Amino acid sequence: MSRYIINGGKTLNGKVKISGAKNSALKIMAASILGSGKVTLENVPDIEDVNTMVQVLQTLNAAVEFDREKNILEIDPCAIDVCEAPYELVRRMRASVLVAGPLLSRFGRVKVAVPGGCNIGARQIDLHLKGFEALGALNSIEHGYVISSVDKNTGGDGQRLSGATINLDFPSRGATENLMMAAVLAKGDTIINNAARETEITDLAGFLVSMGADIYGAGTDCIKIRGKKELAGTKYRIMPDSIEAGTFITAAALCGGSIEIADAIWKNLEIFCLKIKEAGIDISSASDNTIKVKKTAKKLKPVYISTLPYPGFPTDLQPVIAVLLSVIPGISIITENVFENRFMYVEELNRMGANIKIDGHHAVINGVEKLSGAPVKAFDLRAGAAMVLAGLVADGTTEVYDIYHIKRGYEKFEKKLASLGADINLVNDEYKHV
Ligand code: UD1
Numbered sequence: 001m002s003r004y005i006i007n008g009g010k011t012l013n014g015k016v017k018i019s020g021a022k023n024s025a026l027k028i029m030a031a032s033i034l035g036s037g038k039v040t041l042e043n044v045p046d047i048e049d050v051n052t053m054v055q056v057l058q059t060l061n062a063a064v065e066f067d068r069e070k071n072i073l074e075i076d077p078c079a080i081d082v083c084e085a086p087y088e089l090v091r092r093m094r095a096s097v098l099v100a101g102p103l104l105s106r107f108g109r110v111k112v113a114v115p116g117g118c119n120i121g122a123r124q125i126d127l128h129l130k131g132f133e134a135l136g137a138l139n140s141i142e143h144g145y146v147i148s149s150v151d152k153n154t155g156g157d158g159q160r161l162s163g164a165t166i167n168l169d170f171p172s173r174g175a176t177e178n179l180m181m182a183a184v185l186a187k188g189d190t191i192i193n194n195a196a197r198e199t200e201i202t203d204l205a206g207f208l209v210s211m212g213a214d215i216y217g218a219g220t221d222c223i224k225i226r227g228k229k230e231l232a233g234t235k236y237r238i239m240p241d242s243i244e245a246g247t248f249i250t251a252a253a254l255c256g257g258s259i260e261i262a263d264a265i266w267k268n269l270e271i272f273c274l275k276i277k278e279a280g281i282d283i284s285s286a287s288d289n290t291i292k293v294k295k296t297a298k299k300l301k302p303v304y305i306s307t308l309p310y311p312g313f314p315t316d317l318q319p320v321i322a323v324l325l326s327v328i329p330g331i332s333i334i335t336e337n338v339f340e341n342r343f344m345y346v347e348e349l350n351r352m353g354a355n356i357k358i359d360g361h362h363a364v365i366n367g368v369e370k371l372s373g374a375p376v377k378a379f380d381l382r383a384g385a386a387m388v389l390a391g392l393v394a395d396g397t398t399e400v401y402d403i404y405h406i407k408r409g410y411e412k413f414e415k416k417l418a419s420l421g422a423d424i425n426l427v428n429d430e431y432k433h434v
Contacts, residue, residue, distance in 0.1 A: 004400040004414060006391035007423040008373055013257035014420045018245045018264050019045040019411040020071065020238035024200040026095045027177050028207045028238060029053045032075040033060070033102035034185060035211050037233025044073040044238055045411040048404070052093040056085055060099070080106075087113035087144060093408070097125055098174065100148065101181035104137060108159040109149040114141065123339075127168055127175035135161040135182055135190065163188030163227055171196040171221065171309045177204055184213040186227040195223045198310040199268045203239045210234040242268045244410060245291065246317040247385050249273070250324050251417065252293035253281045254393040259420060264291040271313050275321065278303050279328060302330035302367060307338050319345050319386035325365045326354035327393060332365040345383035348376040352390050352398070373398040378405040385410060392422055 020043035030053065032039040044050060046068040054064050054073075060083070063076040083103045090096040090113040103110040115123065129139045129146060138151040150161055163186045166179055176196040181204075183190035195201070197219055205218030211234045214226035245264035252259035253276055266273055266285035273291070276283050282296040302325060307315040315338040325332035326349060336342045343363055346356045352374050355366040373396035378384025384406040391398030400406075403426075406413055414424045 001401070002403055002426060002428045004388060004391070004403055005425045005427055006373070006388065006398045006400065008391055008394040008396060008398060010255065010392070010421050010423050011257045012252060012255040012259055012392075012417075012420040012422060015260040015262060016248055016416050016420055017262040018240045018248070019043070021045075021200055021203070021241040022047060022049055022243075022409045023198075024203040025050055025238045026053050027098055027200065027204045028236065029057065029073070029075065030098040030102055031181050031204060031207055033057070033062070033077050033080060033099060034106055034181060034208070034231050035077055035233045036230055037078070039075045039077070039233050040235040041073045041075070042071065042235070042237040043240075044071050045241065046071060047411050048408040049093050049095065052089060052096065056089050056096050056099055059084070059086060059089065060103070083107050083109050084111040085113060090115050094123060095174070097128065098178055098181070100128065100132075100146070101178035104132060104148050104150070105161055105182045105185040108161075109147075111145050111147045113145055125174070127170065127172045128178045131166045131168070131175060131179040131192075132182060134164040134166045135179070135186055136164070137161060160227075161186035163190040163225070165191045166193065168192065168194040170194070173198050173201065173309070176201055176223070180204065180208070180215065180218070180223060180225060183225040183227060184208055184215070184231065185229070188227055190225040190227065192223040192225075193221065195221050196309055197221060199239065199242065207234070207236045210236050240265060240289070243314065243316045243382070245269060246272050246314070247320050247389070247410070248416070249276060249283065249291060249293055250317075250320045251389055251392060251420075253279075253283075253324050254327070254389055255422070256293050256295050257421070258294045259292070261291045261293070263289055265289050266291060271311060272317055272321070275303055275305060275313065279324065300328045302328050302332035302365070304333045306335040309338065315339055315342060316382050318342060319383045320389060322346070322356070322363065322365065323349065323386050323389045323393070326356060326367060326390075327369070327371060328367040329369075330367055332367065334363040334365065336361045336363070344379040345386055348379070348387060349390055351376060352394055354390075370395055372396055375399040375401065377401040378403055381405045381409045385413070388413070388417070388424070392417070392424070
């Protein structure tokens with residue numbers, strides 16, 4: 001059982017480089033299924049979720065090689081002949097369901113384990129399935145698996161999906177991505193209305209276009225796709241991870257010093273950076289995609305935050321910024337609008353001395369003077385990162401348990417923090433869950 005041991009109160013200084021975006025890499029890896037040649041991906045983060053997606057692709061019989069030192073991943077999809085994402089892998093990582101769109105599009109059939117709930121909410125895939133149906137697939141649920149196959153009678157030609165207009169009830173990121181990948185090899189044109197606008201979706205579209213796909217409007221709420229008969233292999237560089245950038249910005253705001261964060265794109269994180277600024281933190285960006293956070297003598301102010309799909313405030317940074325707000329005097333309020341169960345970490349933060357009350361999907365944060373170190377656990381990936389940040393600013397020693405959640409999405413997290421001056425150590429021993 002590994003855990004982090006953090007001795008808080010150290011000032012952070014220096015420069016840190018952000019890794020490739022997890023939520024872009026996973027989808028682009030899934031999209032490589034669509035090509036008829038080898039795909040080379042650069043800037044792929046060496047994290048557990050990427051390892052899981054490698055396993056998903058290997059289960060399908062794709063050939064995959066990952067150079068972890070160079071962050072280069074090669075995928076040869078030519079030998080894929082299995083169209084099933086097994087429960088064991090979907091259970092471990094929900095994003096495994098993102099192979100459904102590409103498999104359905106290329107082979108006309110797919111079988112994917114239905115993901116259950118997770119620590120942040122129910123997270124259904126009904127919008128993905130409704131979209132597949134609109135594209136001519138028939139869905140059935142049997143023994144915990146969704147089976148989708150192209151239906152000749154509803155417009156498909158026995159193998160290919162057929163383009164359609166899809167109106168998403170909610171701008172789900174996963175559904176937009178799955179349907180975009182399903183539509184690129186469909187017969188005819190597809191329009192996705194009320195599409196998610198996240199920058200990772202633009203990155204996925206950029207990758208698909210580099211394979212030869214016709215996609216217009218990615219990054220807006222209306223994406224138009226003209227289906228192609230075949231897509232080629234390609235070489236592509238994954239964009240930097242905005243959530244990792246936001247995590248380091250918050251670490252700097254809590255414990256800086258003066259920190260330069262390289263490969264941090266301000267416009268992808270604008271609303272978050274503006275909230276950090278509104279709280280009184282000295283944050284600025286340079287044209288070379290560097291964000292600088294400096295110590296300020298100013299008194300910090302509480303802020304109100306409401307999470308929303310992009311370009312709104314990212315739900316993934318909600319637990320992270322809550323740590324900062326918990327030590328800013330006054331009342332801050334966070335409203336969580338994307339997931340119904342994303343305040344699980346609050347109890348742990350309160351055990352460290354924070355004063356946060358939950359009322360439905362609102363968190364009322366009464367800023368305290370300081371947090372005090374304690375043993376805490378990571379409830380999920382971002383909540384885990386939040387616990388580490390709390391440990392960095394707290395008095396005394398904090399032990400963060402269940403850090404396998406953090407390993408899913410942050411590359412060399414403790415090493416990057418230690419390089420800035422944090423006192424954080426990874427310990428592997430027999431300690432049990434708290
Ligand atoms: C992605 C991100 C996750 C981020 C989230 C919201 C990845 C791997 N994960 O998750 O880090 O927190 O976007 O920005 O990219 N919903 C339905 N039916 C559906 C699909 C979604 O009801 O068919 C609901 C979900 O339960 C949730 C909301 O819509 O409440 C948002 O989900 P979605 O945008 O799909 O998030 P994910 O793609 O799962």
